Amino acid sequence: MTKKDAHNETLDVLVVGAGAVGGAIALGAARQGLRVGVLERNAAPQFDPETTPVTRVATLNSASMAFLAELGVREALEQRRAHAFSGMYVWDANGPGHIRFEADALGVPALGWTVELAALESVLWGELEAAGVALYPQTEWKTLDRRPDRVDVYGDHRQPIASARLLVAADGARSHVRDYVGIPFTGHDYDASGVVATITTEHPHQDTAWQRFVEDRIIALLPLADGRCSIVWSQPEWPAAEDTLALDDAAFCAALEQETDGCLGAITATSPRASFPLTARHAKTYHAGRVVLAGDAAHTIHPLAGQGLNLGLADARTLVDGLRGPARHDPGAETVLRAYTRARRPENAFMQRAMDGFKLLFGTQAAGLPELRGLGLRLVDQATPIKRRLALRAFGLD
Numbered sequence: 001m002t003k004k005d006a007h008n009e010t011l012d013v014l015v016v017g018a019g020a021v022g023g024a025i026a027l028g029a030a031r032q033g034l035r036v037g038v039l040e041r042n043a044a045p046q047f048d049p050e051t052t053p054v055t056r057v058a059t060l061n062s063a064s065m066a067f068l069a070e071l072g073v074r075e076a077l078e079q080r081r082a083h084a085f086s087g088m089y090v091w092d093a094n095g096p097g098h099i100r101f102e103a104d105a106l107g108v109p110a111l112g113w114t115v116e117l118a119a120l121e122s123v124l125w126g127e128l129e130a131a132g133v134a135l136y137p138q139t140e141w142k143t144l145d146r147r148p149d150r151v152d153v154y155g156d157h158r159q160p161i162a163s164a165r166l167l168v169a170a171d172g173a174r175s176h177v178r179d180y181v182g183i184p185f186t187g188h189d190y191d192a193s194g195v196v197a198t199i200t201t202e203h204p205h206q207d208t209a210w211q212r213f214v215e216d217r218i219i220a221l222l223p224l225a226d227g228r229c230s231i232v233w234s235q236p237e238w239p240a241a242e243d244t245l246a247l248d249d250a251a252f253c254a255a256l257e258q259e260t261d262g263c264l265g266a267i268t269a270t271s272p273r274a275s276f277p278l279t280a281r282h283a284k285t286y287h288a289g290r291v292v293l294a295g296d297a298a299h300t301i302h303p304l305a306g307q308g309l310n311l312g313l314a315d316a317r318t319l320v321d322g323l324r325g326p327a328r329h330d331p332g333a334e335t336v337l338r339a340y341t342r343a344r345r346p347e348n349a350f351m352q353r354a355m356d357g358f359k360l361l362f363g364t365q366a367a368g369l370p371e372l373r374g375l376g377l378r379l380v381d382q383a384t385p386i387k388r389r390l391a392l393r394a395f396g397l398d
């Protein structure tokens, strides 16, 4: 569908935000033959495996990869440096606790995949183009008119952009659409930042994701296809994260080596660093009229278990599945959006509470707690059925 056609007729679905979640929803809807548009304020995402540096990285679980396979983009993603990992090791710096997961022991080919968001977004965008979706890069909407049968979207000076029977807000944690339509959210700041970088280590990463809890900090090393690791180092905003960002490369590598207890030997090189504020937010409802929220626009969680994007892709899958059958006639119908909210909100709330529980459990150093924690982790590590259930849930294998 050309933009001109989209301009003259009402789309079935207009997605605001071409991040991974918005891209997946748009492609899923287009694959069902619905008339779809995507509005993105940035330029079309680009990725070249030869030249694009590693920047934003996320770990995807099996459920997310299965969904991407259904959308027909998994193979292309794997060709863009997605990397399967087979082990995960989590340990506590302040106690004897540790737990190890192995793909072999669970009878699965991989525990997860490290993927670069730029790779995923560009693969989805390419498929959207090929599927004839009306794409609006570098376009920012200014006002919305919410009517009983559609939502009209306007740019500067009330220039009409598009109309759709369902408007999907996949515009990230600071969703302007969510605020515009007045959906309230609850939540809190962690007063912490996630410092991210790409590092080179002395020893191979062994296709394992490493995570160490150190008082109120958490360091995760995620294995990349080129042998390096992407790190997420959560630490209190002030002074720790600020100080960490200000270190020169040598001092940063030395601090990181200490924080990881040298699990992969010396840290020999690092990319430039960036940091992201860590917040927990949850929209009180996921829909208002014909507007629905998905991904970070609906919920954000602590990145300690690498679940944010997995939850967003689960939203995408549920929403897209809900548009089949009779819902095709009106994708923005109240019944469709209520069913989606009912399916996704409790699950996302559960994960948010679980992340906060983990964070509290590992961040508390009261007398005896590290030992108790260690005992608990060791028991789970040895109790094969419990560990298996935990792993199946965490890695999206159930």
Ligand SMILES: Cc1cc2nc3c(=O)[nH]c(=O)nc-3n(C[C@H](O)[C@H](O)[C@H](O)COP(=O)(O)OP(=O)(O)OC[C@H]3O[C@@H](n4cnc5c(N)ncnc54)[C@H](O)[C@@H]3O)c2cc1C
Pocket (backbone or CB within 6 Å): 016, 017, 018, 019, 020, 021, 022, 039, 040, 041, 042, 057, 058, 059, 060, 117, 139, 140, 141, 170, 171, 172, 173, 176, 194, 195, 196, 232, 276, 277, 294, 295, 296, 297, 303, 305, 306, 307, 308, 309, 310, 311, 312
């Ligand atoms: C430090 C850190 C580490 C993380 N690690 C992991 C991990 O290992 N695994 C995992 O699953 N998750 C992880 N996450 C979470 C994950 O990155 C996010 O949940 C996910 O990227 C959200 O995707 P999204 O598509 O919902 O939003 P976004 O990726 O934020 O995309 C939103 C899109 O909307 C566009 N947009 C915004 N406003 C407008 C507008 N007004 N008009 C048009 N377009 C607009 C933006 O340009 C963007 O393209 C991590 C998060 C952090 C902070």
